[in-house]
Amino acid sequence: MSIDKKTTIREVARFANVSIGTVDRVLNNRGNVSLEKEKAVKEAVAKLQYEPNRVAQSLAKQRRKVKIGITFPDVERYFWAKVKDGIDRAEKELQPLGVEFVVHTTSSYNIEEQVNALEALKNQGVHGICMVPHHFQKLNSTIDAYAEAGIPIITFISDSPESRRLAYMGVDDVKSGETAAKLMGLYLKGKGKILIFAIHREVLCIDERIQGFLHKLHSEFPEIEVMNVYDVSGGNHLYDYENYQDDVQHLTERILLEYEDLQGIYVTNSLTNYVGRAALSLGFQDKLSIIGHETTEDTRHLMATNTIDALVCQTPDIEVYYAAKQMYEYLAVPSKPLNLKFKRRSTILINELL
Amino acid sequence: MSIDKKTTIREVARFANVSIGTVDRVLNNRGNVSLEKEKAVKEAVAKLQYEPNRVAQSLAKQRRKVKIGITFPDVERYFWAKVKDGIDRAEKELQPLGVEFVVHTTSSYNIEEQVNALEALKNQGVHGICMVPHHFQKLNSTIDAYAEAGIPIITFISDSPESRRLAYMGVDDVKSGETAAKLMGLYLKGKGKILIFAIHREVLCIDERIQGFLHKLHSEFPEIEVMNVYDVSGGNHLYDYENYQDDVQHLTERILLEYEDLQGIYVTNSLTNYVGRAALSLGFQDKLSIIGHETTEDTRHLMATNTIDALVCQTPDIEVYYAAKQMYEYLAVPSKPLNLKFKRRSTILINELL
DNA sequence: CTGTTAGCGCATTCAT
């Protein structure tokens, strides 16, 4: 932990016996520097551990604000509100460095709508975009085209791995699914009949969770039987309408009444909240172990009543935050390499922790 | 595209027929401005829609250095190394704002040594201190004296709640203990005989974990029996010597051989690592559920072999980071209220998540 | 009370 204050370009210049102009030239390799001076400067930089002061940098070059565009489906207020928090945080931190954010949310997981959002962002003159791909591959060509056009894209929350996106910031969803399976096994003491409630699997993160869940369940808890996998997304345009959440709840109630000796439900996403509501309204909370994802508005209540037993959670706020920061780094210093795959660990939430 | 050429403080000054100094005064209400000029400036600000340039602001501000002191026991390299990471991060972020850090670690949980560290920090002219109290109340008077002397103190990781520290940044350790108990119950399927390995309980966070653990265990898993609570700290000066970690391992081996039908061990802190090593070396990994705290050097291996079943973890890096940031906020803008109790949620780690 | 001025660290001319 160094107590020494930041070394400046001036000190580097003095150390290398050159002018700050020369230091600037080699630092931003603009050429026109003799080989020996260049070497001297580089040595000085290394020895003094010089790092440019970004604040001064952006002040001096009156940096035309670098604009970062962000788009994500703003469909479930609790989960996506955290994304907004993360953006706020990034904005607060990056604003002094001349960064400006432009946000365009979509109201569904519709692909066309997302393409339009991207277009809108581009028209606003953003220099880079952070997005949550609505499809695991149908957006590849679009993403590639943007990359081609000089607008790099970073994905977060869910990925589009075969595209030329710059990076992905999110959790390892296969492991999230495995973790959910382990929790299911523990809470059921290794046996019972369960159901899976999923939404459309074209969003990669959802599919990966299911894969992980099933794999883990089969290999470690052979006595737990998955009776059915329900798609509760209501078609391709999930969330296109107002009361989808209530619909999920009613659908769940109907399904729950169909099954006699059901002991568990795994829900692949934040709709866990509404599945939980259904179970509670039917009084099934004690004979059912619900394992799901994400904290939502009723989390506290549903966990306190032991309706939901465990949740595997992401931290969407931190993920956008890092996505935005990485984008800034890339835009500010394109030469510097960046974490291409930044995977965060999911988090387990049980009521003892609340 | 926004071509808004920002209006500057200079333009406001000209518009209001005053100097930029005066504008600055009313903008940051430092007083000493006549009522009419103040009014004129405010009008100009409103009319020109002036907004201060944050970049220039922080560039200019970084002259007034504020020194923040930090002290913590640097006794177990893995856990406390993360604290250093957090400090580095805070330093990197706050340095452009003129903040300087001074760190003094202690090599034990000895109280006198901590008092000396505090003294050293004070002598270096720090404006505020972040610390991990070595005792839940014996440091109260010292902390109060520092507060009295105008050097505010923020505690992190562990608290000294009856002192006049400004704030505490850390997890809720009672809940951490309860969570550990729940996990123990789940992994043992509700019954069995267990042991508790603790270190000295004068460090509040340890005591709270034990309290939480026992309370939860008794109320929810009455068929789990705690056979004994071992103090593996080796007296008041835990960690004062080189090989304490190996000693813990050997001690554990001896204890393990004493108990016949032992099914679980709860370890109150990061010594879980060495308890795990002992269990593994004796080949006990399959007949024993070990629940503990914190990730350490062997976490991956010990979990992969199912020696350690679950860990309840903190994020010490984030906790110092916030402690430092809060301290900065307090020092920079004393009038602004701050989060007095910032409790983070602990995190559960199981091998599926690794 | 008020105005003037010297930097903050860097980029960018403009001379040499």
Add this chain to the structure above:
DNA sequence: ATGAATGCGCTAACAG
């Protein structure tokens, strides 16, 4: 190829 000088917008110290 190199160095010196100017200024980005603001804060703070210093004169009045």
